[in-house]
Amino acid sequence: MSSTRSQASSSYAAFHQRSITQRDAFWAEQAGLIDWQTPPRQICDYSKPPFAKWFVGGTTNLCHNAVDRHLKDRAQQPALIAVSTETGREQVYTFADLHLEVQRMAAALLSLGVTQGDRVLIYMPMIPEAVFAMLACARIGAIHSVVFGGFASGSLATRIDDAEPKVIVSADAGSRGGKVTAYKPLLDEALRQSRHQPASVLLVDRQLAPMPLVPGRDQLWSALREQHLYTPVPVVWVDATHTSYTLYTSGTTGKPKGVQRDTGGYAVALAASMKYIYEGQAGETYFSTSDIGWVVGHSYIVYGPLIAGMATILYEGLPIRGMDGQPDPGIWWRLVEKYKVTRMFSAPTAVRVLKKQDPVYLKRHDLSSLKALYLAGEPLDEPTAQWISDALHVPIIDNYWQTETGWPILSIANGVEKTPGKFGSPGVPMYGYDVKLISESTGEELTGPDQKGVLAIEGPLPPGCMQTVWRDDARFVNTYWKSIPGRLIYSTFDWGVRDQDGYFFILGRTDDVINVAGHRLGTREIEECIASHTNVAEVAVVGVADALKGQVALAFVVARDASGLGEAQARLRFEGELMQVVDRQLGAVARPSRVLLVQLLPKTRSGKLLRRALQAVAEGRDPGDLTTLDDPGALQQVRELLAGKS
Numbered sequence: 133m134s135s136t137r138s139q140a141s142s143s144y145a146a147f148h149q150r151s152i153t154q155r156d157a158f159w160a161e162q163a164g165l166i167d168w169q170t171p172p173r174q175i176c177d178y179s180k181p182p183f184a185k186w187f188v189g190g191t192t193n194l195c196h197n198a199v200d201r202h203l204k205d206r207a208q209q210p211a212l213i214a215v216s217t218e219t220g221r222e223q224v225y226t227f228a229d230l231h232l233e234v235q236r237m238a239a240a241l242l243s244l245g246v247t248q249g250d251r252v253l254i255y256m257p258m259i260p261e262a263v264f265a266m267l268a269c270a271r272i273g274a275i276h277s278v279v280f281g282g283f284a285s286g287s288l289a290t291r292i293d294d295a296e297p298k299v300i301v302s303a304d305a306g307s308r309g310g311k312v313t314a315y316k317p318l319l320d321e322a323l324r325q326s327r328h329q330p331a332s333v334l335l336v337d338r339q340l341a342p343m344p345l346v347p348g349r350d351q352l353w354s355a356l357r358e359q360h361l362y363t364p365v366p367v368v369w370v371d372a373t374h375t376s377y378t379l380y381t382s383g384t385t386g387k388p389k390g391v392q393r394d395t396g397g398y399a400v401a402l403a404a405s406m407k408y409i410y411e412g413q414a415g416e417t418y419f420s421t422s423d424i425g426w427v428v429g430h431s432y433i434v435y436g437p438l439i440a441g442m443a444t445i446l447y448e449g450l451p452i453r454g455m456d457g458q459p460d461p462g463i464w465w466r467l468v469e470k471y472k473v474t475r476m477f478s479a480p481t482a483v484r485v486l487k488k489q490d491p492v493y494l495k496r497h498d499l500s501s502l503k504a505l506y507l508a509g510e511p512l513d514e515p516t517a518q519w520i521s522d523a524l525h526v527p528i529i530d531n532y533w534q535t536e537t538g539w540p541i542l543s544i545a546n547g548v549e550k551t552p553g554k555f556g557s558p559g560v561p562m563y564g565y566d567v568k569l570i571s572e573s574t575g576e577e578l579t580g581p582d583q584k585g586v587l588a589i590e591g592p593l594p595p596g597c598m599q600t601v602w603r604d605d606a607r608f609v610n611t612y613w614k615s616i617p618g619r620l621i622y623s624t625f626d627w628g629v630r631d632q633d634g635y636f637f638i639l640g641r642t643d644d645v646i647n648v649a650g651h652r653l654g655t656r657e658i659e660e661c662i663a664s665h666t667n668v669a670e671v672a673v674v675g676v677a678d679a680l681k682g683q684v685a686l687a688f689v690v691a692r693d694a695s696g697l698g699e700a701q702a703r704l705r706f707e708g709e710l711m712q713v714v715d716r717q718l719g720a721v722a723r724p725s726r727v728l729l730v731q732l733l734p735k736t737r738s739g740k741l742l743r744r745a746l747q748a749v750a751e752g753r754d755p756g757d758l759t760t761l762d763d764p765g766a767l768q769q770v771r772e773l774l775a776g777k778s
């Protein structure tokens with residue numbers, strides 16, 4: 133592996149500047165971080181904006197870069213560490229083992245007729261076979277479409293019709309907190325609902341739930357694996373622009389979009405991010421607590437760490453339950469200690485879960501291997517960041533990005549230059565991203581400090597970002613590039629502000645901006661403010677239509693300790709305190725019209741607050757597509773509360 137050190141690495145600003153002004157030279161250097169069968173002829177073809185083609189003429193393979201490439205130097209080192217606190221299984225696969233298992237899976241897929249460009253839908257729990265299947269697809273040039281395990285039949289059916297897979301890879305069941313969910317009946321029901329039918333369904337039997345097979349269609353992985361124990365499957369070299377996978381966004385704001393990703397640009401982007409942002413060293417262990425159903429799982433459980441030659445931990449289970457099924461809020465730290473994790477990636481939501489536990493669990497383990505914790509997916513509030521920072525004594529690095537981009541837009545690139553972070557800010561634009569703040573009303577660029585605007589990215593999007601919306605170029609152009617009148621620029625649909633030092637702060641989604649009597653307020657600003665009260669565990673603020681003021685803010689609050697809030701009197705006092713905090717920090721205009729105490733907030737399966745659902749319920753509207761809602765009970769409680777109070 134050759135890597136060219138940039139002369140500009142003494143200063144991150146210069147590094148970033150060069151990535152924009154000398155784009156092709158910059159990315160040509162980064163291309164050296166991966167293996168190519170044929171080197172690219174052209175670095176970026178942006179002749180048909182906003183469609184960007186990266187590393188044109190080059191041929192490579194994601195699986196080769198993630199697995200085969202490491203056999204020379206680290207065949208016997210751990211590559212995949214699969215830990216399930218649901219089944220008590222813990223398996224370590226070296227790069228050599230992984231190479232074998234992936235070929236077995238690839239041979240099984242080939243035997244089922246899968247060829248280059250065919251889609252394979254993966255509907256799996258967090259088990260090693262799911263990773264084998266992803267890598268096997270990449271190996272033979274098939275396009276994978278991972279659908280979050282346990283999604284309801286309806287959501288699965290829509291995604292089956294969208295991807296039209298030749299094969300579906302699935303399992304008998306998944307398990308969460310000891311509760312088994314049988315996947316096979318969900319899949320069978322989805323296939324009854326879907327227009328498209330796959331030629332075969334390849335099933336892993338974990339013996340967790342009964343799994344009747346449909347003759348002629350359903351195949352057992354154990355049987356096919358046995359047949360292909362020693363079938364070598366060579367890597368298929370594909371064009372850099374070949375689609376490696378499609379993946380749906382979280383559906384926080386509406387109908388999920390099928391993000392289509394390339395091969396060469398993605399491999400280079402991940403290799404570069406592992407070096408400059410995550411600073412992963414080959415031979416070390418990376419632990420991302422995400423799920424393979426989400427983009428973080430694709431980029432930073434599977435491909436990123438493996439491309440960097442690191443071992444990656446695949447974790448099935450809750451953060452608060454041990455291998456024996458008993459409560460253990462120290463389980464993640466136990467794994468950090470055992471596998472000498474150097475880089476850990478999680479979400480603020482998970483940290484808030486841990487924050488509710490006794491801190492003694494953190495102190496019980498030797499965490500000296502850990503060098504940094506990266507958090508992404510939603511705003512990282514200051515109290516949560518402060519708590520975990522005090523507990524771990526390592527840098528806490530917030531990073532802001534989207535399914536669409538595949539890797540961070542905003543973060544801190546300590547691998548280029550050690551830079552201090554700021555609480556509440558995900559940092560500065562990452563190299564390759566020409567980030568702008570745009571005024572929503574005039575479409576003009578806001579260049580001054582502390583001006584609020586829509587976070588937008590000037591094209592071309594850097595390598596690794598979405599190529600288009602799967603089978604819907606028009607939706608790609610119209611949704612992402614035409615929302616700002618008069619110019620072709622990528623909108624993140626997030627609302628932000630930049631301070632005088634160039635650090636960005638995300639204020640919320642553009643849909644979440646509240647307009648109270650002509651004042652535009654980000655819901656995030658109000659939430660941050662309320663969250664600073666010591667008895668607030670979680671809070672969601674939404675704007676609700678109001679005849680007088682246009683909109684008013686409504687705050688839904690989960691108390692850290694609700695035991696003293698049983699009496700109406702005490703609740704009123706608490707609400708009053710929260711209002712005062714807002715008055716003091718933001719002014720009376722931002723004060724929520726009501727504060728509602730709830731036990732649970734509605735979230736997507738990936739832990740994102742479903743504000744649009746709260747807003748719809750509060751306005752008495754249909755909450756829309758709820759396929760990714762985690763616990764329907766959360767919304768039901770809100771409905772009852774609003775009905776009872778109003």
Ligand code: ATP
Nearest residue numbers: 381382383384385509510511531532533534535638
């Ligand atoms: P959909 O696009 O289907 O509505 P989604 O936007 O939640 O769903 P993702 O791509 O998983 O789907 O999430 C990206 C979004 O998450 C960002 O646009 C931003 O709103 C939010 N986000 C991610 N990371 C951060 C962060 N570090 N700080 C603040 N917000 C973040």
Ligand code: MG
Nearest residue numbers: 381382385534
């Ligand atoms: Mg989004």
